[in-house]
Amino acid sequence: MENLNLINDYNENIEEYIRKLRNNYTNNKVAKIVTHGCQMNEHDSEKIRWLLEKMGYIFSENEEECDLVILNTCSIRHSAEDKVYGQIGRLKHLKQTKPSIKVAVCGCMMQRDESREYVLEKFENVNIIFGTNNIYKFPELLYKNYCGKKLSMDIEENFKNIDDKLGANRLYSYKSYVNIMYGCDNFCTYCIVPYTRGREVSRDPYEIIEEVKDLVKNGTKEITLLGQNVNSYGKSLNSDMTFTKLLYKINDIEGLERIRFMTSHPKDISDELIYAFKDLDKLCNFLHLPVQAGSTKVLKEMNRRYTKEEYLEKIEKIKKINPDIALCTDIMVGFPGETEEDFNETLDLVQRVEYDTSFTFIYSLREGTKAAKSSEQVPENIKHERFERLLDVLYPIQLEKNKAFINKIVKVLVEDLSTSKKGNVIGRTSEFKLVSFPGDESLIGKTIDVKIVDANTFALVGEQID
Ligand code: SAH
Ligand code: SF4
Ligand code: F3S
Numbered sequence: 001m002e003n004l005n006l007i008n009d010y011n012e013n014i015e016e017y018i019r020k021l022r023n024n025y026t027n028n029k030v031a032k033i034v035t036h037g038c039q040m041n042e043h044d045s046e047k048i049r050w051l052l053e054k055m056g057y058i059f060s061e062n063e064e065e066c067d068l069v070i071l072n073t074c075s076i077r078h079s080a081e082d083k084v085y086g087q088i089g090r091l092k093h094l095k096q097t098k099p100s101i102k103v104a105v106c107g108c109m110m111q112r113d114e115s116r117e118y119v120l121e122k123f124e125n126v127n128i129i130f131g132t133n134n135i136y137k138f139p140e141l142l143y144k145n146y147c148g149k150k151l152s153m154d155i156e157e158n159f160k161n162i163d164d165k166l167g168a169n170r171l172y173s174y175k176s177y178v179n180i181m182y183g184c185d186n187f188c189t190y191c192i193v194p195y196t197r198g199r200e201v202s203r204d205p206y207e208i209i210e211e212v213k214d215l216v217k218n219g220t221k222e223i224t225l226l227g228q229n230v231n232s233y234g235k236s237l238n239s240d241m242t243f244t245k246l247l248y249k250i251n252d253i254e255g256l257e258r259i260r261f262m263t264s265h266p267k268d269i270s271d272e273l274i275y276a277f278k279d280l281d282k283l284c285n286f287l288h289l290p291v292q293a294g295s296t297k298v299l300k301e302m303n304r305r306y307t308k309e310e311y312l313e314k315i316e317k318i319k320k321i322n323p324d325i326a327l328c329t330d331i332m333v334g335f336p337g338e339t340e341e342d343f344n345e346t347l348d349l350v351q352r353v354e355y356d357t358s359f360t361f362i363y364s365l366r367e368g369t370k371a372a373k374s375s376e377q378v379p380e381n382i383k384h385e386r387f388e389r390l391l392d393v394l395y396p397i398q399l400e401k402n403k404a405f406i407n408k409i410v411k412v413l414v415e416d417l418s419t420s421k422k423g424n425v426i427g428r429t430s431e432f433k434l435v436s437f438p439g440d441e442s443l444i445g446k447t448i449d450v451k452i453v454d455a456n457t458f459a460l461v462g463e464q465i466d
Contacts, residue, residue: 005408017026017139018054025146029067037067037074037261039226040197043177045072046168047135050104053169063094068102068142072440073109075192078362081109085122092125102145104128106135108196110155120151123256125146129153132197133182136162158198159183164207172415173219174180174445180208180246181227181236186265188292189303189370190335190363193228200229202236205246212253221447222258222413223250230261231268244272251280257447258413258430259283263290263330267305269314277322286432287318290330290359294349295342298335299373305465308349315353326356326401326431333390334363334383336374343386347393356401356431358394363385395457402455405433409465429460437462 031052035045048070049059063069070409071087074080091103103126109115119126127150128141134156142150159182170176183430184193185200212223225246227233233243239312243261252260259282264273266289276283289311293299298305318325329347350358362383365372418424418436425439427448436459437450443464450462 001255014136014139015161017143018051021139021146022054022056022144025144028069029057030060030065031068031070032060032063032066033059033070033072033108034087035072035096036168037072037108039178040225040228041072041074042171043168043179043226044107044132044135044163045070045165046170046177047166048072048138048171049231050167051135051138054245055142063091066101067105070106070420073105073107073115073365075108075112075115075196077211077361079364081115085118088119088123088126091301092123092146095346102127102142104130104138106130106138106143108130108132108192111196111198112192112368113159116155127151129155131155133157133159133163136166163249164203172445174413175224175415176217176220177224177226178208178211179227180225180230180243180261181233184228185232186229187303188303189368190332190366192366192369195345195368197226197228200232200236202233202241203266204237205234205241205249208246209249209253210216212250212256216253216255221256221445222260223256225250225259225261227261228263229265229268230271231264242270242272244270244276247276247280248274251282256282260273260286260432261290264288266291266311266314271317274314274321275320277318282283284430284432285322285324286326286356286430288328288330289314289318291349291353292330292332292396293335293338293342294344294346295338296345298338298342301337302335303370308345310413312349312352324431326433327353328357328359328432329353330359330361331390332361332363333386335372335379337376338363338378338386341391344353346390349392350390350397354397354401356398356433360387360390360394373429375379399455399457402420402433402457402460405429405460406450406455407451407452409451410435410460410462412437412462413447414439414442414445417441432461435462436460439464 033045073084093160110129129138166261181202182196183200187194199456205278230243234241284425412435414425414427420424424436425443449465449466450460452460454461
């Protein structure tokens with residue numbers, strides 16, 4: 001096995017544990033990773049997959065064939081946690097017919113005391129627990145479990161640089177996620193992430209650039225830079241580095257075609273970053289700028305630190321600099337204290353901005369956050385009704401935006417075969433529009449000129465042009 005270069009740097013015997021596991025326990029064993037939550041978790045799962053491969057594991061989607069199942073969990077909403085409890089329960093039954101199966105639970109839920117303690121109390125079938133900031137501990141914990149420990153557990157509150165040094169067994173070779181920062185210091189009053197991911201830490205720009213160069217050498221055409229609030233990149237570094245400066249450096253990397261990033265916080269979006277959307281040829285025509293709510297009163301209660309007017313001004317500036325940009329948002333309905341009037345402000349805002357895409361949520365109370373303590377929780381039926389009314393406003397606008405692409409010729413980076421239409425492939429435009437068009441496997445990973453012939457609310461239909 002090649003040298004992983006991990007031991008000397010950090011005095012952690014990761015490589016040694018992997019070797020012992022491979023030689024004695026895990027070679028040719030079968031594993032499955034179930035990933036919940038956001039792109040951060042997806043990328044963490046790619047790191048876990050890389051470790052598993054080093055240990056000699058092979059992969060299967062069928063849990064009954066597995067020797068190890070890893071649940072990478074999310075805490076963002078109550079429903080996300082419930083799904084995981086259901087899965088651990090199912091695995092408990094599987095253990096009755098297959099006692100050797102091991103269950104590992106990691107990710108954001110394990111960083112929360114309440115959720116972790118619930119798992120420990122209810123499910124004695126869990127063998128390994130680690131968190132979002134110590135994936136590198138997984139081999140050690142697994143090894144100790146094989147040596148007889150019933151439950152191996154370790155949690156780290158804040159990010160340590162060791163996980164950065166792990167490789168990633170990426171799902172796609174032509175589009176890759178790259179972490180640029182970890183954690184979040186914003187403490188939006190509804191949000192659990194600052195408690196599950198710890199304090200904000202920016203990654204060394206040199207390491208980021210080297211990683212991107214390496215990915216491009218291996219076929220990556222599109223990178224997505226990941227962070228909870230990428231606009232504040234650099235604040236924890238002792239230098240004058242900013243997110244926009246990093247974008248300019250990455251834009252210079254030869255062979256790279258597209259740059260995306262997520263997520264930006266409206267309070268921190270700078271004029272330089274807005275200008276970069278005009279200036280940088282590789283930066284995609286797409287901005288995800290979550291607004292959360294349209295009422296300034298609610299935004300204040302959420303601790304978002306911008307007003308409705310300030311948000312709209314930024315949007316105006318962005319549209320002026322780049323009229324073709326596609327805009328995306330996250331919106332929540334039913335935040336504590338949200339009145340009918342407040343909700344109407346949200347409807348007004350989405351009509352004014354005209355988003356291309358949106359992620360919409362019903363507020364979910366998260367114990368431990370400030371908003372959970374509010375006595376003004378909105379009743380469930382009102383939350384659901386507002387949610388439906390919001391979609392009724394968002395979707396017709398999205399449909400119109402998509403229809404405007406009909407007859408246009410766009411560049412599509414082909415991602416996969418279509419699962420809904422046989423004989424078609426799917427890919428994305430620079431604006432992150434999903435396009436389906438006739439094609440075969442040979443197109444995957446290529447950038448193809450496509451003429452759009454039809455559109456619906458969620459996707460475009462096209463034809464390849466010669
Ligand atoms: N860091 C990102 C968001 C990560 S969470 C950002 O600030 O934009 C993704 C989305 O989940 C949030 O934008 C928010 O809309 C939603 N969300 C977060 N906490 C929630 C809660 N308690 N209930 C419902 N939705 C929530
Ligand atoms: Fe949560 Fe706000 Fe941080 Fe986003 S910026 S992760 S919504 S606390
Ligand atoms: Fe992501 Fe869910 Fe954690 S949204 S950061 S996996 S709580």
